Amino acid sequence: MNAPVRDSAIRLSADVGGTFTDVAAFDETTGALRLGKTLTTPQRLVTGIENGVGKAGSRFQAAGLFLHGTTVAINTILERSGARCALLTTQGFRDIYEIGRVNRPESYNLFFEKHTPLIDRDLRFEIMERMDAQGAVLIPLDEDQVRKTVREAVKDGVQAIAILFLHSYRNPAHEQRAKQIVEQEFPQLFVTASHELSQEYREYERTSTAAANAYVGPRVQRYLTEMEAHLGDAGFGGNFLIVQSTGGLFDVNDARRSCIRMLESGPAAGVVGTKVLCDALGMQNAIAFDMGGTTAKAGVIHEGHVLMTGAALIGGYATGLPVQMPMIDIQEVGTGGGSIARVEVGNALRVGPESAGASPGPVCYGLGGTEPTITDANLILGRLGADRFLGGEMPLDLEAAKKAMAEKVADPLGLDPVKAAEGILRIATTKMAHVVRWVTTERGLDAADFALVAYGGAGPLHAAAVGRELSIATVIIPRAPGHFSACGMLVADLRRDFVNTWFKPLADASFPEMETIFAEMERQGRDTVGRGQSLTGVEVRRSADMRYVGQEHAVTVELPTELFQKQDRAGIKALFDAVHQTRYGFSVAHEKAEIVSLRSAVIGQLRKPPFEHIAKGGVEPDKEAFRGKRPVYFASTGFVDTPTYDRPALKAGNRIAGPALIEEHASTTVVHPGDSVEIDAFGDLVITLRRG
Known part of the structure; x- marks a missing residue:
């Protein structure tokens, strides 16, 4: 795993991530893999990446491919720290962004507040133009109005423009012309049009998507430009690819626009890494559980496919924006290793979503943090x-953690620091179990039917507790869990998704x-994924959004090649009924169905690092693996001398x-009393959880 990497x-x-930056360096010639982990540097993220590459024993100059995943886009939205934007939309529709879908999740909450748009109403401008639902021009685009409106917006400090005209998914001509005008006359602006991002109907969702892209655009562009400049200065001459939300890779120039x-x-x-691991293990159903320093996340592999x-x-x-x-x-x-625990009004103990992040970090880091976190609780x-x-690179301050726990949590609640720390972990476990239910139960799936694949620096510490909360029988901790997302990038493919x-x-x-329709989408996809890359193959996946006639919402149904080639409508209808049954708990075989949208994913397959076998051993671990014992607290036993393994x-x-505790460089796996683990x-x- 940690053999030296040659140039x-x-x-x-x-x-x-919000707390740590993880780097993986894979040598395609020798198969060597080295890993680096360092604190994220919020003021200049590139510095953290550079430090991580150095700790992985590599150099940018030696690399032919650089793959990058970052939270800069979503953090910009959640922190509301994006650019000042303006919206150009069809006359009469400036308020669709604020009206939204009139959802009211809490019917009797008198203090309910709706979403807050990223673009204020005084910066949402109506433009004279109109297409009908078939894409025919009803009112020509008023080009002079576009120029005048944007000129006034620029005077008001606008840095980005989002364009949404009605029915542009059917005919984007007006959006294309408006964007061309703005870019010609105001080249300093970031400009995005809805048809470039979404070819689906639903004007509110398309408006929100275009507005979000404009909002994050300038900041993401600056970040990617800084990253490219740093790569150039470091002598990097290869390809720079970004991970998309689909798990596929796309070119940095595409990332600048979208x-x-x-x-x-x-x-x-x-x-994606979990999916590849499942393939190697012959496993069909798994929950991907990622707990880092700031958040915990969950996705699902069901019947061998990543749920999209x-x-x-x-x-x-x-209050979310679509x-x-x-x-x-x-x-x-918002539950990660750095999530802050505090006592609020009424002596209520709250954990997260606020995080100590990388700076100042948990109290035990000794970097200036003063509020106890989940990491401090695990140390105590x-x-x-x-x-x-x-x-051993980063010693932790146990006494400082105990002092902060006593002052900020234990004493106000009348508890000792150990009981306070246990309470923090119990609350965290409950919150993380909820996030797993959101991706399983709300899709009609039973979490107990899945294995839990846990990773992230903090994931293995909490995986068994979360699994037990969900009645899951098996927990799997992959190799290098603290770097698993970075390793997942190494097994990702180029990908473009299209919807019509x-x-x-x-x-x-x-x-x-x-x-x-499918052929045109796939032609565009093949042209894109094959650009400048050496592929081992191209895979195409087709699906359709379908619903019963009279319904509003649709479900996505995979379209197997054989059914499509046979023009088997009954077979497609049966697949739709099955998906609807799983998602909503019922299906109606005799009801007519309709197609809403056609989807195609074009995947350019790259050569992947192999999953290597490790040396075989007996049932008992070798003596060299044993690292002694230390007292560890469990709710069922209190403190007990617990063996630790390398x-x-x-x-x-x-x-x-x-x-038992199983320790490695960037993570520790907790095996609870009564549970057992096999390598x-x-x-x-592979942890088998005790039932009951």
Whole structure:
């Protein structure tokens, strides 16, 4: 795993999180993989990446490919720290962005507040133009009005322009011309048009997507430009690719224009890595659980496929803003290793979503943090070794953690610091179990039918507790869990997703017409993914959004090649009924169905690092793997002397009964009393949880 990396065909990947930056360096010639982990540098993220590359024993100059995942886009939205934007929209429709869908999740909440748009009403401008639903021009575009409106917006300090004209998904001519005018006369502005991001109907969602892209655009562009300049200065001469929310890779120049496709950049790579791990293990159903320093995230692999969604609400259901584009269905909660615990009004203990981040970080880091966090709680309970964090590179201050826990949490609640720390972990476990339910139960799936694949620096510390909360029987900790998302980038492929709204009753749908639409989307995809890359193959996946006639919302149904070629309407209808049954708990075989949109994903396959087997051993671990005992607190036993093991020294076939701690450079796995763990052929820790 940590063999030296030679200067050859190096593939670098970097995952920038809120607390840590993870780097993986893979040598395609020798198969060597080295890892680096360093604190994220919020003031200049590139510095953290550079430090991580150095710790991985590599150099940008030696790399032929640099893969990057970052939270800069989603953090810009959540922090409301984006650019001052203006919206150009069809006359009469400036308020659709604020009216939204009139959802009211809490019917009797008198204090309910709706979403807050990213663009204020006084910067939403109506333009004289109109298309009909078939794309025919009803009112020509008033080009002079576009020029005058943007000129006034620039005087008001606008840095970015979002363009949304009605029915541009059917005919984008007016949006294209308006964008051309703005770019010609105001080249300093970031300009985005809705048809470039979404080819689906629903004007509110398209407006919100375009507005979000404009809002994050200038900041993301600056970041990517800074990153490219740094790569150039470092002598990097290879390809620079960004991870999309679909888990696929796309060119940095595309990322500059479609910044919003980077929303779930880092987390998506972890789900892709989980999918590849499932393929290697012959496993069909798994929950990808990623707990880092700031958040915990969950995605699903069901029947061998990553579950996707066509839209997401950024910021939650009640007040979130919709983004309408294909992405992996990932849910997250503000519970990470750096999540702050505090006592609020009424002596209520609250954990997160505020995080200590990388600066000042948890109290035990000794970098100026004063409020206790989940990491401090794990240290107090003995689950982290003060002298073994990050392989001993970063000593932790146990006494400072205890003092902060006593002053800020334990004393106000009348508890001792140990009980306070245990309470913090119990609250965190409950919150993280909820996020897993959001991606399983709300899709009609039972979490107990899945294995939990846990990664991220803090994931293995909490995986068994979360799994037990959900009645999951098996937890898997992959190799290098603290770098798993960065490693997931190494197994990702180039990908482009296309959607085309096409309303047709299934009974009347023309297969030749569908083939024409699919063929055009796939032609664009093949042209894009094959640009400047050496591919091992191209895969195409087709699907359709379908619903029963009279319904408003649709479900996505995979279209197997054989059904499409046979023009088997009954087979497609049966697939739709099955998906509807899973999602909503019912289906109606005799009801007519209709197609809403056609979807195509074009995947350019890249050569991937192999999953290597580790050395075989006996049932008992070798003596070299044992690292002594230390007191660890468990709710069922109190403090108990717990054996600790060095994970790199464990071999395939070794079995360990809980309680135990299995330590490695960037993570610690907790095996609870009554649980057991076996090391599989690839070096994964397979934990069997005690029932009851």
